[in-house]
Amino acid sequence: MLVTGGASGLGRAIVDRFVAEGAVVTILDRSADRLGEVAAKHGDAVRVVAGDVTSQRDNLAAVAAAVDAGGGLDVFIGNAGLWDFGRRLLDMSMTELENGYRELFDVNVKGYLIGARAAAEALIERRGAMIFSLSNAAFYPRGGGALYTASKHAGVGLVRQLAYELAPEVRVNAVAPGAMSTDLRGPDALGLQDRSITDVLPNEDAMKRFSALDLAPRPEAYVGTYVLLAARSESATVTGTVFDISAVGTPKR
Ligand SMILES: NC(=O)c1ccc[n+]([C@@H]2O[C@H](COP(=O)([O-])OP(=O)(O)OC[C@H]3O[C@@H](n4cnc5c(N)ncnc54)[C@H](O)[C@@H]3O)[C@@H](O)[C@H]2O)c1
Numbered sequence: 428m429l430v431t432g433g434a435s436g437l438g439r440a441i442v443d444r445f446v447a448e449g450a451v452v453t454i455l456d457r458s459a460d461r462l463g464e465v466a467a468k469h470g471d472a473v474r475v476v477a478g479d480v481t482s483q484r485d486n487l488a489a490v491a492a493a494v495d496a497g498g499g500l501d502v503f504i505g506n507a508g509l510w511d512f513g514r515r516l517l518d519m520s521m522t523e524l525e526n527g528y529r530e531l532f533d534v535n536v537k538g539y540l541i542g543a544r545a546a547a548e549a550l551i552e553r554r555g556a557m558i559f560s561l562s563n564a565a566f567y568p569r570g571g572g573a574l575y576t577a578s579k580h581a582g583v584g585l586v587r588q589l590a591y592e593l594a595p596e597v598r599v600n601a602v603a604p605g606a607m608s609t610d611l612r613g614p615d616a617l618g619l620q621d622r623s624i625t626d627v628l629p630n631e632d633a634m635k636r637f638s639a640l641d642l643a644p645r646p647e648a649y650v651g652t653y654v655l656l657a658a659r660s661e662s663a664t665v666t667g668t669v670f671d672i673s674a675v676g677t678p679k680r
Contacts, residue, residue, distance in 0.1 A: 428657070429453045429493040429500060431480050431542055432507025434461035436609025437560060440646035441504060441653050446472045448654060453493035455485060455542075456507065480507045480538030486545035493549075500549035502657045505539040506560040510611045512619055512627060514572040519617070526616035527574055535578035539585055543599075551596045558656050559586060559601040563637075563673035566603065570675070579603075583669055590667030598666040600656045604649040605673030606634045639677035 428445060432438040433454035439461075442452050446469050453474040456462050462475040474496045478485025493500050509531050519527065539559055550557065564570030565579040582601060590599040606628055613619020628634050631643035642648070652670050655661050 428497065428502035428504065429455065429489055429546060430504040430506055431455045431489070431538065432560075433504075434458045434465055434475075436611060437604065437607065437646040437649060438504075438506045439465065440650050441506065442469070442473065444647070444650040444654065445657075450502075451496050453489060453496050455480060455489035480505075480542060481533045483541055483545070486542050489542075490545045490549060493546075499553045500546060501553050501555040502558065503542065503546035503550060503555070504558045504560070504653065504657075505542045507534060507538055508560065508611070509534045509575075510613055510619075510624055511572040511575040511617065512613050512622060512624075513569075514574070514613075514617055514619075516573050523617055524574075527614045530614035530616045531574045532578055532581075535575070536581045536585070539582060543585075543589060547593065547597070551593070554596050554659070556657055556659070557589065557593075557597060557599045558653055561586075561601045561603040561669055563603060563605045563671070563675040565601070565669060566671060566673075567675055570605075570673075586669060587667050594666060598656070598659070598662070600662075600665055600667070601669040602649065602652045602656070603669050603671045603673055604646075605644070605675050606637050607644050607646050607649070608634070609646060636679075638674045639679050640674045642674065 433442040434456035445452050455476045457479050459477040466475050474492050476489040561582045562579045564576045565583050586601045608625045611624040634643035635641050
C-alpha cells in the first residue's frame, strides 16, 4: 500500500496501524528527516520515498516503490495536505489569495488527482481501494478559510467521480476527520509555512469546543475507518462515500 504524507500526524498514525495489521507500507512525504524516523522504527515493513505530492515524477516513483515492495498495489491513501489556518477572504490581498490558492490546491487537490492517476492501473490489477483524507471542512464552514474549505469540498467531487469511473474494480472513498493535534502547516504564500495547527489548538479544551462528543481525539482515533475501507472483506459494498467521523455535524449541546 502507499500513503502520502505518512511521516507525520494522521498519516503517521495510519502507517503505524497498517504495519501493526501486517501490511508493507510505502510512504511519499516531503520531510526526509521524519521519513528517516519512520523507517528506523518499522524497518522492512516500510519503504520511504522523499518527494512532493505535486510532482508527477515523485508520485510515479512512489507507486513503483509500492508495487515493488508489495508485489502489486492494493491500497492508495492520499493524505498529505495543507491548511489555511482559517484565513478569511477579507484578510487576504488578491495576490495572497491567488498564490495561496495555487499552493494549497496544488497539494490538497492536484496532489490527490495525480496520485490517483499514478496508482490507478496498479489498483485496477489488484481490485484495490483508494482512500482520501478530507475533513469536517468537506461539509461545513468554520473548519478553515475559503481556500481550505473549497479544497476539501473538491475532494468530495473527486471521490464521487473516481468511484464512478473506476468501478467495479477499484472502490474509492474518503474519511473526514475533525480537529486533532498534528503538525499541519500552511502555504508559504500566506506566510503560514512555519506555523503548526497545534499552535491554534494548544490543548484538549480548544479541540473539544468543536466536537459534539466532547472529544479531543489523537490521530490514532481516526484510523480504524481507514482499515475498514481498505479491506474489501469489511466494506465490499462501499464506494463513492465520505465517512464523516468529525462529530462536528451534530450541534454541540
Ligand atoms: N490536523 C487536523 O486537525 C485535521 C483535521 C481534518 C483533516 N485533516 C487532514 O489530515 C491530513 C493529514 O494532515 P495532518 O494533520 O496529519 O498534518 P501533518 O502536517 O502532521 O502531516 C502531513 C504530512 O504531509 C506532508 N506533506 C505536506 N505537503 C506535502 C507535499 N507537497 N508533498 C509531500 N508531502 C507533503 C508533511 O511533510 C507531513 O508529513 C490532511 O489532508 C489534512 O487536511 C487534518
